[in-house]
Amino acid sequence: DAGVxxxxxxxxxxxxxxVTLRCKPISGHDxxxxxxxxxxxxxxxxxxxxxxxxxxxxxxxxxxxxxxMPNASFSTLKIQPSEPRDSAVYFCxxxxxxxxxxxxxxxxxxxxx
Amino acid sequence: xxxIEQNSEALNIxxxxxxxxxxxxxxxxxxxxxxxxxxxxxxxxFLLLIxxxxxxxxxxxxxxxxxxxxxxxxxxxxxxxxxxxxxYLCALAADTGRRALTFGSGTRLQVQP
Numbered sequence: 001d002a003g004v005x006x007x008x009x010x011x012x013x014x015x016x017x018x019v020t021l022r023c024k025p026i027s028g029h030d031x032x033x034x035x036x037x038x039x040x041x042x043x044x045x046x047x048x049x050x051x052x053x054x055x056x057x058x059x060x061x062x063x064x065x066x067x068x069m070p071n072a073s074f075s076t077l078k079i080q081p082s083e084p085r086d087s088a089v090y091f092c093x094x095x096x097x098x099x100x101x102x103x104x105x106x107x108x109x110x111x112x113x
Numbered sequence: 114x115x116x117i118e119q120n121s122e123a124l125n126i127x128x129x130x131x132x133x134x135x136x137x138x139x140x141x142x143x144x145x146x147x148x149x150x151x152x153x154x155x156x157x158x159f160l161l162l163i164x165x166x167x168x169x170x171x172x173x174x175x176x177x178x179x180x181x182x183x184x185x186x187x188x189x190x191x192x193x194x195x196x197x198x199x200x201y202l203c204a205l206a207a208d209t210g211r212r213a214l215t216f217g218s219g220t221r222l223q224v225q226p
Contacts, residue, residue, distance in 0.1 A: 033212070043216040048213060055211070055212075056213050091156050091157075100212065103159070104158070106156055
């Protein structure tokens, strides 16, 4: 298996622009997680899905952030409009329903100027 | 408020020695605790999981203990090698029904040859 796939790997954008991050979970996994990692705040859970349904979005910072999972093999995290404080590494992870282990993707490094 | 503390200072040890990393938590009653390894520029990789009713778990050179009275987990790497150099993160789950993990800030381990 190719593991969790994220794209793009790096994104540089200007404040106010829309940013879309993409994730393909491991085939057969029914949980999908979005995390954000910064030096100041560490690794924080933003939202997670089970069987494509959002279960907990309490970590989503504000209305500028939205996440969707239209099918079992694809999810997006959108920031609109982006701000410099959104600069971070965003990780997607997935897990199987019978295991608590989370498998992380390589991350998307976002820089908002 | 809920808090997870890992030693923010780097841990430097000599090759062959045992590394011991600490994870303390307050205002939590975790159902289980996980340890992950993160290398620079990569996503975290799962190492071990220990449940609230377990005292100790082992996997090859790794050992995790879990003391719910002290609210502490210790992570040991025996016969450490330079390849063990990385940041190690502990993560807590509030209950088994939910998959939301809260991560500590991580401890960087440096094993000197």
